[in-house]
Amino acid sequence: MHSKKNGSTGKRSRLHSRNAALLGCTALIAFSPVTSLAQDTESSGTNTVLQTITIDGAGADDDSKSIVATKTTSGGKIATDIMNTPASVSVITSKEIQQRGAQNVEEVLQYTAGVTTDFYGSDDRFDYFKIRGFDAYMYRDGLLIGRPFGGLREEPFAYERVEVLKGANSATFGVSDPGGAVNYMTKRPKSERFGEAYVTGGSYDRAETGIDFGDNITEDDTLSYRITGKVKNANAEFDFSNDDEKFFMGGLTWRPTDVTSLTVVYDHLNTDGVPGSGGHPVGTDFSRSRFFGEPDFNYRGVNRNSLSVMFDHDFGSGLSFSTNARYSNANTDFGYAYIASTPTSGSTIAERGFFANDYSDENFVIDSHLLYETSFNDIDSKTLVGLTYNTLSSTNMTYFEGPPSWLGTAPGIDWTNPIYSGPLSSIPLIEQLKSHQDTKSLYxxxxxxxxxxxxxxxxxxxxxMDINQNDILNDTRSSGDISEFTSRFGLSYKFTEEFMAYASYAQSAVPSSVLTKAELGEQYEIGVKYRPDSFPALFSASIYDLTREDFAVTDPNTRVVTTIGKARVRGLDLEAKAEITNNLSVTASYSYLNSKILESGPQRTDGNELSFVPNHTASVWGNYTLEGNDTIGDMTFGLGARYIGSYYFDDANTQKTGNNVVFDASFNYKIQENTSLDLNVSNLFDKKYVAYGGFGADFYNPGRSFAVTLRRTW
Incomplete structure (x- = not known):
């Protein structure tokens, strides 16, 4: 039986009042010290010169100062120059995230070649993205988080950069889908004083404030700290919604010697939102604000705590040791009343389904490796040997009540005159699973x-992979003991210091839903990269052949699941990131994807295209700075365009969306040294189209939204 509502109207009102006060207090506390610092600077009569900041952590760039990254760890566990990495890797730095005003992972990734996002439209339960046509796993500091679908939405403000490794990659990170991986790099303490504070107001009653600052605790730089946090009170674009968040992260770095570093980071994420408006009746054209769910039932709550430990030691003579570990526990829940079918008889009463889920997990993962670097004659060698251990325990409870046509009792709703019925007194529990998975890896x-x-x-x-699953309702147990070997081979040739070419082969493996077998993937890729010496830039091009096989397929008649599925995507990725002058920077991408279902068994979709995989995507974002003078500050204008080609809503290829272009924009005004005013607008012209449909309801793409931010750095 399920009738819980996460946050009643009264509770939500109290939360908004309390958090509004907290927003104001936090803003005052955050801006007070920097105001006095600005006064001291003015009285001294000298200009403040910002020094180059070095981010602690192996192989990291200064991501707050440039949109062009030079190093990555996502091509392998070894921190490597991108020009020496025989793989396609895109890096979105914190500067680029801030310039575009990206508020969630989908917005962070939507200007990246090979990545498709937001194909579920106004359904906001999870982060939705695919890489090269397939699902992709998420990692944090090289440690597995899991799939985005079914997981919680990550907070971009916690991360220094987001790295996207494209294609099969299990030999790099471990268990993963063939599409690729998204690796979030946690903000760590720095060995000098720095800081940022901001307040934001925007559409849908958004009020937000955040801080990110740190300094040395000891004069000899051996101990440093960093505090990062934000509080947001907001609604979503539809009625009866909220989108509130509280995030806090604190870190300490200890450097007892020049060759040893220990970092400990704790973070807490708490969100209270609404997963969506319930969709819109098929064929109608309502405002995005119209709500056809249930006000006292649609909810989405997240509470996660995690503790990360990162240790590095250089023994000398080319030998070093690194270990990353993370413990986390999370509790999530949501209730979702949605339109399950739109009548074709002339009736205006849409049937609805009521779906709810309670989930909790506890996870510990650790990765340790030794790196030996040496040179002999004209050969440089890097050898890495490592171990990974990951244990995950979870409980998952799912509730569902369908409409009368599905032999259920869920009430419908008249879309011409919506009258809400309130939450159901109870919803049947249809699934209760307890799962435990241990993964041990040697690489x-x-x-x-x-x-x-x-x-x-x-x-x-x-x-x-040792997997155990207990189905409480059916009193059954299933288990899997899987051993999978994966490999990756790459060869690159540097024609000049500016231009290189590469070829690679990589495999992936992930447990399938039948537990006893793994889904497999493999990718062949060739590409080129160009990084000019004259200005910061990286241009890349690659073509690939990517296959996923042995994935689970369900017989629509017997409901029997077999691992016979096979699909392929062949494509081209083009990407450019360039800071052409001090005044002009550009990010651009184009992708061509040719997807095909090769084996589908009784579903009989062989030869069709994969769902949610457009043949063409393209994007471009440009920033131009108009330098100021003694009376007017610098002004930076940003404009972006995203082209999303048509794609099918299902593998049967019965319905599809059209081709669409969405524009975004930004404006930054430098009020004074280290103080700026930002304006960011998403979907500038309020372009509207059905991003997801064909299953009883239509879900529109996100509408126009804006945010105004006052930011101070030091």
């Missing part, structure tokens, strides 16, 4: 560079 990576031109990279990994 090795060898990179050899000849004459500083040719680099050969080999990655080998074996994952042992």
């Amino acid at each position: 090795i990576q060898q990179d050899l560079t000849f004459l500083d031109k040719v680099t050969a990279s080999v990655g080998l990994r074996n994952d042992w």
Whole structure:
């Protein structure tokens, strides 16, 4: 029986009042010290010169100062120059995230080649994205988080950068889908004083404030701290909604010697929202604000706590050791009343389904590796050997009540005159699962560079997955004991210091839903990269052949699940990130994807295109700075466009959306040194289309929204 509502109207009102006060207090506290600092600077009669900031952590760039990254860890566990990485990797730095005003992971990724986002429209339960046509796993500091679908929505403000590794990659990170991986890099303490504070107001009653600051605790730089946090009170674009969040992260870094570093980071994420408006009747054209769910039932709550530990030590003579570990526990729930079918008989009463879920998990994951670097003759060698252990325990309870045509009792709603019925007194529990998974992994990576031109990279990994699942309702137990070996081979040639070409082969493996077998993936890829010396930029192009096989397929008649599925995507990715002058920067991408279902068994969709995979996507974002003078500050204008080609809503290829272009914009005004006013607008012209449909309701793409931010840095 399920009748819980996460946050009644009264509770929500009290929360908004309390949090509004907290917003104001936080803003005053955050801005007070920097105001006095500004006064001290003015009285001294000297200009403040910002020093170059070095981010602690192996191989990191200064992501707050540039949109162009030079190093990555996502091409392998070894921090490597992107020009020496035989793989397609895109990096979205914190500067780019801030410039575009990205508020969630989908917005962070939507200007990245090969990535499709937001294909579920106004359904906001999870982050929805695919890489090269397939699902992609999420990682944090190289440690597994899980799939975005079914997971909680990550907070971009917690991360220094977001790295996107495209294609099969299990030999790099471990268990993963063939589409690729998104790796979030946590903000860590720095060895100097820095800070940022902001307040934001915007559409849908958004009020937000955030801080990110740190300094050395000791004079000899051996101990540093960093505090990051934000509080947001807001609604969504539809009636009866809310989108509230409280986030806090604190970190300490201890450097007892020049060759040893220990970082500990704790973070807490709490959100209270509404997963969506319930969709809109098929074929209608309502305002996005119209709500056809149930005001006292549609809810989405998240509470997560995690503790991360990162340790590095250099033994000298080329030998170093690193270990990352994370413990987390999370509790999530949501209730979702939605339109289940639109009548075709002339009636204006849409049937609804009531769906609810309670989920909790506890996870511990640790990765440790030794790296040995040496040179002999004209050969540079990097050898990496590592172990990973991941244990996850979870409880998942699902409730559902369908409409009368589905032999249920869920009430419908008249879309011409909505009258809300209130939450159901009870909703049947249809599934209750307790799961436990242990994964142990051993991996090795060898990179050899000849004459500083040719680099050969080999990655080998074996994952042992022990899975147990207890179906409480049916009193059944199932288990799987899977051992999968995956590999990655890459070869790159540097024609000049500015231009390189590469070829690679990579595999992936992830447990299938039948538990006893793994889904497999493999990718062949060739590409080129160009990084000019004259200005910060990276241009890349790649073509690939990516296959997913042995994934679960359900017989629509017997409901029997078999692992016979096979699909393929062949494509082209083009991407550019360039700071052409001090005044002009550009990010651009284009992707062509040719998807095909090769084996589907009784579903009989062989030869069709995969759902939610457009043939063409493209994007461009440009920033231009108009320099000020003694009376007018610098002004930076940003404009972006995203082209999303048509795609099917289902593998049967019965319905599809059209081609669409969405524009975004930004404006930054430098009020004074280190103080700025930002305006960000998403979907500038309020372009409206059906992003997801064909299953009883239509879901529109997000509408126009704006945010105005006053920001102070020091």
